Amino acid sequence: MRMSPTLFALLGTAALAAPALAQEKTSIQAIEEYREMLQDGNPADLFDAKGEELWKKPRGPKSASLEKCDLGKGPGVVKGAFVELPRYFKDTNKVQDLESRLLTCMSTLQGIDPKEVIKGQWGRGERANTTALATWIAGQSKGMRFNLPQSTAQERTMYEVGKRLFFQRGGAHDFACASCHGEEGKRIRLQDLPLLTKAPGDGIGFAAWPAYRVSNGQMWSMQHRLNDCYRQQRFPEPDFVSDVTVALGVYLGVNAKGNKSTAPTIKR
Amino acid sequence: MSKHKHFMALAAAAALVAGCAGGGGNVAGTPSAAELDALTQQIIQADFHDKGIVKVSEAFRDDETIRACNAADVAGKPLDAAATKRIEAANMQTIKWPANGKYLGDWKEGEKIAQSGRGMTWTDQAGAANGGNCYNCHQIDKKEISFGTIGPSLYNYGKLRGVKDPSSPAAQEMVKYTWGKIWNSKAYNACSNMPRAGHMGILNEKQVADIVALLLDPKSPVNQ
Numbered sequence: 001m002r003m004s005p006t007l008f009a010l011l012g013t014a015a016l017a018a019p020a021l022a023q024e025k026t027s028i029q030a031i032e033e034y035r036e037m038l039q040d041g042n043p044a045d046l047f048d049a050k051g052e053e054l055w056k057k058p059r060g061p062k063s064a065s066l067e068k069c070d071l072g073k074g075p076g077v078v079k080g081a082f083v084e085l086p087r088y089f090k091d092t093n094k095v096q097d098l099e100s101r102l103l104t105c106m107s108t109l110q111g112i113d114p115k116e117v118i119k120g121q122w123g124r125g126e127r128a129n130t131t132a133l134a135t136w137i138a139g140q141s142k143g144m145r146f147n148l149p150q151s152t153a154q155e156r157t158m159y160e161v162g163k164r165l166f167f168q169r170g171g172a173h174d175f176a177c178a179s180c181h182g183e184e185g186k187r188i189r190l191q192d193l194p195l196l197t198k199a200p201g202d203g204i205g206f207a208a209w210p211a212y213r214v215s216n217g218q219m220w221s222m223q224h225r226l227n228d229c230y231r232q233q234r235f236p237e238p239d240f241v242s243d244v245t246v247a248l249g250v251y252l253g254v255n256a257k258g259n260k261s262t263a264p265t266i267k268r
Numbered sequence: 269m270s271k272h273k274h275f276m277a278l279a280a281a282a283a284l285v286a287g288c289a290g291g292g293g294n295v296a297g298t299p300s301a302a303e304l305d306a307l308t309q310q311i312i313q314a315d316f317h318d319k320g321i322v323k324v325s326e327a328f329r330d331d332e333t334i335r336a337c338n339a340a341d342v343a344g345k346p347l348d349a350a351a352t353k354r355i356e357a358a359n360m361q362t363i364k365w366p367a368n369g370k371y372l373g374d375w376k377e378g379e380k381i382a383q384s385g386r387g388m389t390w391t392d393q394a395g396a397a398n399g400g401n402c403y404n405c406h407q408i409d410k411k412e413i414s415f416g417t418i419g420p421s422l423y424n425y426g427k428l429r430g431v432k433d434p435s436s437p438a439a440q441e442m443v444k445y446t447w448g449k450i451w452n453s454k455a456y457n458a459c460s461n462m463p464r465a466g467h468m469g470i471l472n473e474k475q476v477a478d479i480v481a482l483l484l485d486p487k488s489p490v491n492q
Contacts, residue, residue: 156298157307164308167341169334171327172388172470173401173463174454178341180418188404188416234388236322242315247308 044135044212044264047219051136054129060110069105071098071137082141083261086249088152095158097249098137099223100241102130118240122227123218127240134221135210138263146199146207146256155250158243162251165244166196171234177248179233181205196252203262206252211265219264222249305339320390333359337459352458359455362467363448371443371480372434378482379489381475382408388470398470400479401463408482409489418461426484427491434484446480 055066055078071081072089086097092104106112112126120127150156169176180188181196194200200207209222220228226245230238238244299307316324333355340347347355384399386392402408405418408425425446431439449456451466465471471479482488 153298157304160298160304161308161311164304164338164342165312167338168308168312169338171322172468174334174468175463176338176341179461182341183418186416186418188418189414193418231389231391234322234327236316236324236327237319237390239315239317243311244315247311 042212042264042266043217044139044210044219044266047132047135047210047212048139048264049136051132051134051139054133055136060106060112062109062111064109064111066102066105066109066133068109069102071101071105078137078140080141080144082138082263083144083146084148086155086158086246086253087149088154093154095154095246095250097222097241097246098134099130099221100246102133102137103241106130120240122224131210131219131221131224135219135264138210138261141261142263144261146253146259146261148250148253148257150254158247158250159254161243162247162249165248166251171236173234175233175235177229177233197255199256199259202260203265204259206249206256207259207261208263208265208267210263211267213267215268220267305342321388321392321394322390333454333458340459347458355458356455359452359458359464359467360448362464363451363455364466364473365444365447366473366477370477371447372485373474373477373479373481375478375481375485375488375490377475378478378480379409381471381478382482383412398475400465400471400475402479405461410492411489422483423490425490426486426488431484431491432486434486439484443480443484446483447476450476450479 055069058065068075070076070089070091071078072084072087073081082098085101086095088095089101089104094100096104103114103117106117106126107114117126117130122128123131148155150159166177167182169179176182177196180186180193184195186193186195194205196205206222209220209225211220211225212218213220218224223240223245226248227238227240230236298304312328313324316327318324336347336351336355381400382402384397385401385404387396387398392398402422403412403415405416407415407417407421407423410423426434426442429442431442433439434443445456449462450471452464453460453462454464463470465479466473466476483490485491
């Protein structure tokens with residue numbers, strides 16, 4: 001649980017100023033103030049701009065742009081696509097989230113090898129490009145409400161698999177996603193934990209990513225967030241855009257129905 | 269994970285979906301619960317890979333406690349009384365009591381262990397000292413404001429349980445319970461959220477003793 005020096009300073013001030021019983025409340029307020037301060041000038045804007053450029057620019061062996069990419073609402077339709085992902089795609093016969101769908105488009109339209117991204121590293125090369133693209137695409141649905149389709153057997157199956165993954169205990173600590181996100185009003189250290197078995201609210205949980213992480217100065221997509229959740233659970237690493245991550249995305253996304261997307265957001 | 273295995277899981281998923289799309293399952297177009305369980309396990313085996321010190325074979329090894337509690341959670345029903353009793357008894361059998369009979373270590377060391385959330389992730393090194401992760405979920409010392417609330421408050425743990433002298437015969441039952449709870453929490457609550465710190469090798473005997481001291485030593489800040 002690393003915190004930035006600024007946050008520590010704020011917490012320190014709060015602790016000194018408040019009587020014992022009010023400490024908890026005051027420190028939460030301090031964090032809220034800190035988050036508000038961060039809202040001015042979200043560095044996610046830089047990734048957003050890079051993503052838009054990457055969408056429109058001819059790239060890859062086929063020297064094509066992504067402007068004919070079908071994110072579920074028809075070729076080239078970006079607005080509103082994010083709040084309906086993951087969903088089933090007929091052409092790949094797969095349920096795909098934003099990033100796995102982007103890989104399909106990069107591969108079919110541009111000739112970019114998906115392995116480059118799947119075997120790649122966070123913040124580097126084509127994987128960094130997918131994060132930037134995801135940031136821009138998500139931003140085009142800002143303020144819209146999540147409404148993932150569950151009209152196909154594949155989507156309903158992935159929801160059920162995602163539910164089982166959510167409750168899957170494992171690793172040295174017997175943790176599951178549900179250990180932290182299975183009850184209302186809990187926190188780890190001072191970090192509030194959203195309950196993810198139901199819609200936790202606008203811009204909370206699934207509806208908050210992609211986000212710029214101040215603590216490590218990186219733009220994090222949902223794939224990256226899930227990856228780090230698994231790390232903290234003491235699990236092995238899930239493959240990038242694998243069915244494990246997509247199924248969890250379906251479970252969380254369907255549960256978030258009606259919540260407003262605020263992505264790209266900013267996080268500690 | 270091998271590409272072959274991954275493909276197999278996907279093929280199995282496709283077969284399940286195709287087989288049930290015609291309306292064979294319980295809910296129209298959805299595989300049965302057992303098929304979904306099997307599919308989930310196939311996907312897990314295919315989609316995770318070893319990283320750093322974390323191995324797929326260890327993280328998902330078969331464990332009756334885990335299997336039963338996961339199933340109960342997915343069904344949204346608590347574990348039945350018989351299974352609860354059986355699982356708690358089996359976990360009780362795994363508790364290793366202190367070889368030298370010394371249950372209480374150094375509470376100052378215990379506080380350090382309680383503060384540390386390190387250990388056993390794929391970014392941790394093999395052989396590095398693990399933390400207890402205690403403050404992540406519990407209030408312990410009142411002076412520490414950065415504590416979690418997933419578990420109950422442990423502030424005044426010993427005091428509230430009437431432990432004035434942990435070495436007295438009257439305190440032995442509580443001392444043993446505290447040791448056992450840290451060693452294997454599932455011995456007392458089958459599907460507890462708490463890690464089985466001793467049983468899973470997160471903390472060693474000395475560290476467990478230090479945590480017991482933190483909770484029960486009258487001089488520890490916990491009991492002030």
